[in-house]
Amino acid sequence: MRQDSLFNDVPPPSQIRQVDEHRLTQLKSQIRHHDYLYYVKDCPEISDGEYDRLFRELLDLEQKYPDLVTSDSPSQRVGAPPLDELGKVPHERPMLSLDSLMEPEEVLAFDQRIKRELDIDHITYTVEPKFDGLSVELVYDRGTFVRGATRGDGMIGEDVTINLRTIRALPLQLQTDGCPDHLVMRGEVYMRLSDFHALNRRMTERGDDAFANPRNAAAGSLRQLDSHITASRPLVVTCYEVMAMTGPLPTTHWDELERLAEWGIPVPMLRQQCETIDQVLAFHRETQEQRDHLPYEIDGVVVKVNRVDWQTRLGMKSRSPRWAMAFKFPPRKEVTEVQDIAISVGRTGTLTPLALLRPVEVGGVTISRATLHNADEVARKDIRVGDTVRIERAGDVIPAIAERIPIADQIRNEPFQMPRSCPVCGSAVAREGAYVYCTGQAACPAQLKGAIEHFASKTALNIDGLGKKTVAQLVDQGLVKDLSDLFRLNQEQLLKLEGFAERSSMLLLEAIARSKAVSLERFLMGLGIRQVGQHIAKVLAREFGSLDAIMAADCDRFQTIREIGPEISESVVSYFQEQSNRRVIDHLQQLGVSIMERTAPQNHSPLPFSGKSFVFTGGLVSFSRDEAKALVERLGAMVSSSVSKKTTYVVAGTEAGSKLEQARKLKLQILDEEGFKDLINTTEKP
Ligand code: IVH
Numbered sequence: 001m002r003q004d005s006l007f008n009d010v011p012p013p014s015q016i017r018q019v020d021e022h023r024l025t026q027l028k029s030q031i032r033h034h035d036y037l038y039y040v041k042d043c044p045e046i047s048d049g050e051y052d053r054l055f056r057e058l059l060d061l062e063q064k065y066p067d068l069v070t071s072d073s074p075s076q077r078v079g080a081p082p083l084d085e086l087g088k089v090p091h092e093r094p095m096l097s098l099d100s101l102m103e104p105e106e107v108l109a110f111d112q113r114i115k116r117e118l119d120i121d122h123i124t125y126t127v128e129p130k131f132d133g134l135s136v137e138l139v140y141d142r143g144t145f146v147r148g149a150t151r152g153d154g155m156i157g158e159d160v161t162i163n164l165r166t167i168r169a170l171p172l173q174l175q176t177d178g179c180p181d182h183l184v185m186r187g188e189v190y191m192r193l194s195d196f197h198a199l200n201r202r203m204t205e206r207g208d209d210a211f212a213n214p215r216n217a218a219a220g221s222l223r224q225l226d227s228h229i230t231a232s233r234p235l236v237v238t239c240y241e242v243m244a245m246t247g248p249l250p251t252t253h254w255d256e257l258e259r260l261a262e263w264g265i266p267v268p269m270l271r272q273q274c275e276t277i278d279q280v281l282a283f284h285r286e287t288q289e290q291r292d293h294l295p296y297e298i299d300g301v302v303v304k305v306n307r308v309d310w311q312t313r314l315g316m317k318s319r320s321p322r323w324a325m326a327f328k329f330p331p332r333k334e335v336t337e338v339q340d341i342a343i344s345v346g347r348t349g350t351l352t353p354l355a356l357l358r359p360v361e362v363g364g365v366t367i368s369r370a371t372l373h374n375a376d377e378v379a380r381k382d383i384r385v386g387d388t389v390r391i392e393r394a395g396d397v398i399p400a401i402a403e404r405i406p407i408a409d410q411i412r413n414e415p416f417q418m419p420r421s422c423p424v425c426g427s428a429v430a431r432e433g434a435y436v437y438c439t440g441q442a443a444c445p446a447q448l449k450g451a452i453e454h455f456a457s458k459t460a461l462n463i464d465g466l467g468k469k470t471v472a473q474l475v476d477q478g479l480v481k482d483l484s485d486l487f488r489l490n491q492e493q494l495l496k497l498e499g500f501a502e503r504s505s506m507l508l509l510e511a512i513a514r515s516k517a518v519s520l521e522r523f524l525m526g527l528g529i530r531q532v533g534q535h536i537a538k539v540l541a542r543e544f545g546s547l548d549a550i551m552a553a554d555c556d557r558f559q560t561i562r563e564i565g566p567e568i569s570e571s572v573v574s575y576f577q578e579q580s581n582r583r584v585i586d587h588l589q590q591l592g593v594s595i596m597e598r599t600a601p602q603n604h605s606p607l608p609f610s611g612k613s614f615v616f617t618g619g620l621v622s623f624s625r626d627e628a629k630a631l632v633e634r635l636g637a638m639v640s641s642s643v644s645k646k647t648t649y650v651v652a653g654t655e656a657g658s659k660l661e662q663a664r665k666l667k668l669q670i671l672d673e674e675g676f677k678d679l680i681n682t683t684e685k686p
Pocket of ligand 1: 096097098099128129130131132134135136186187188240241268302321324326
């Protein structure tokens with residue numbers, strides 16, 4: 001072998017750096033894209049394992065080249081060194097508040113005033129939810145997120161930039177070309193209800209105070225001096241207003257939202273254009289009906305005059321615009337009295353103290369019970385029988401006691417004590433952190449009933465007709481002693497139950513038989529493993545593909561998955577280590593329950609366009625720009641807004657401009673729409 005060819009095999013460091021730099025840019029763009037699909041669109045395209053591999057590769061490269069770490073890198077979402085205090089920042093535009101209206105008559109008067117002031121009799125409004133969180137100002141320069149602040153006094157807010165960076169739904173870099181040089185937006189940071197309840201559970205388990213409501217949880221999480229804490233909190237953001245931007249302005253509020261969405265910014269999904277004020281009233285009514293079923297808390301709808309020039313003509317008052325208002329829902333807070341404290345035993349055996357209240361109406365629902373979470377929480381809030389309390393209701397769950405209202409000179413009862421034995425089955429109780437558990441397991445009728453109700457519920461096996469009452473009878477009469485007994489039931493047994501006749505018993509047996517074909521994620525969810533709700537069940541099913549693979553995995557394997565920490569791993573492993581659980585699963589399968597497995601993701605095969613980059617210029621006929629982009633990205637390519645030597649393909653549609661010229665100069669491969677379609681059609685899909 002000749003000497004010089006030996007040297008030729010090792011590229012010079014500058015070339016290695018160039019390749020690494022290119023890969024780094026590609027990784028950032030891919031991770032950004034997957035964050036968007038996962039956190040904003042809620043439809044991930046790669047497995048968590050694959051995502052983690054991309055992320056680790058990014059971290060490794062950034063460690064190798066610290067000078068290449070940019071503020072918009074996904075690695076910057078994990079948090080920064082703690083601050084001594086949050087700095088103050090003046091807002092670019094005052095952050096106004098909204099006038100609140102409660103009654104339909106007030107809304108009609110608002111519409112009349114707008115029409116009178118504009119001297120126009122047909123106004124289009126945009127309506128959207130009023131998110132119950134924390135308002136923030138977000139600033140992007142040349143597409144990069146550079147600053148974010150809380151509202152503060154409306155003129156000056158607190159600088160929470162590094163904390164906002166940890167919110168994965170917030171793009172650190174905007175998508176597509178055409179985004180403005182400078183963009184100032186307003187949005188709401190909030191917490192989804194399921195995340196809020198899970199967080200409160202984690203907080204109380206650790207002995208920390210529970211948050212009274214999702215809004216306090218969001219505010220407390222965002223206004224942290226240590227952004228690592230913010231990073232560990234499940235915050236999301238939705239943007240609903242452009243406060244300032246360079247370049248051509250959208251002419252309506254609706255278009256503003258559409259443009260923001262094109263750039264990858266989360267905007268309200270639930271939004272509507274209303275041509276009449278009656279449609280506004282109807283949207284308010286329908287949204288209020290949905291309120292308890294939404295995954296996040298809202299406290300009304302916001303009504304905005306759609307046309308931006310009319311907004312400008314209407315102007316503003318000292319603290320609020322004249323062109324918008326909040327049409328609120330009735331409040332979900334009320335003051336009442338604790339008449340007694342009872343104990344409920346859940347399906348996992350947790351003993352939860354419940355305040356039995358003097359019934360009050362809260363947001364249209366009569367409330368007579370509120371959760372007190374656990375013994376520590378009762379002690380911390382010092383709630384005793386006879387106390388006056390303020391309760392709050394968030395979503396479709398049992399309301400919580402926000403606080404005790406001290407009454408001067410009141411003689412109070414003795415502090416509350418947790419029982420030493422299970423009030424349902426009499427078994428001894430054990431304590432784990434702040435929680436007290438019944439040790440009776442399936443021998444405790446309360447736990448068994450809860451487990452069966454959960455197994456049969458809509459999001460699990462979805463057994464129609466197997467409600468609370470029937471489950472209670474099946475357990476109390478000894479017909480069902482574990483989950484598998486459901487599949488041993490016969491008509492004769494059902495006919496003996498109260499409320500069952502020939503037809504209803506047949507229907508229930510049919511529903512039980514139908515539920516035997518069940519997807520892996522529903523089956524997992526139905527088992528009622530602690531910490532495994534609908535979302536984690538989906539993550540596990542997607543990652544492992546089969547029940548056997550999940551049962552064989554150890555804690556280390558679970559923890560390689562993005563959303564699974566030590567607590568969930570521990571819980572899943574110990575569930576499947578328990579012989580009685582394995583026995584029930586065996587019996588279920590012997591009785592014909594067939595778990596439809598998912599194909600495990602192919603993590604190692606590279607995608608056909610991996611390493612290739614595309615630039616689109618001009619208009620396409622068969623696809624929108626975003627569709628074309630998503631298509632090639634799904635196949636592993638990177639899409640860039642500017643042409644360079646590294647560009648693999650330039651797709652030139654109608655009226656392609658300077659990018660096409662540049663591509664010609666650089667002698668790049670140029671495809672017209674037909675050529676692009678051919679390339680896609682001849683590419684083997686992964
Ligand atoms: S628009 C100038 N739209 O409600 C109008 N506000 O006082 C700017 N809010 O603190 C606000 N959801 O943070 C707007 N869809 C929405 C909203 C919304 C929640 C908050 C906002 C403000 C409060 C009203």
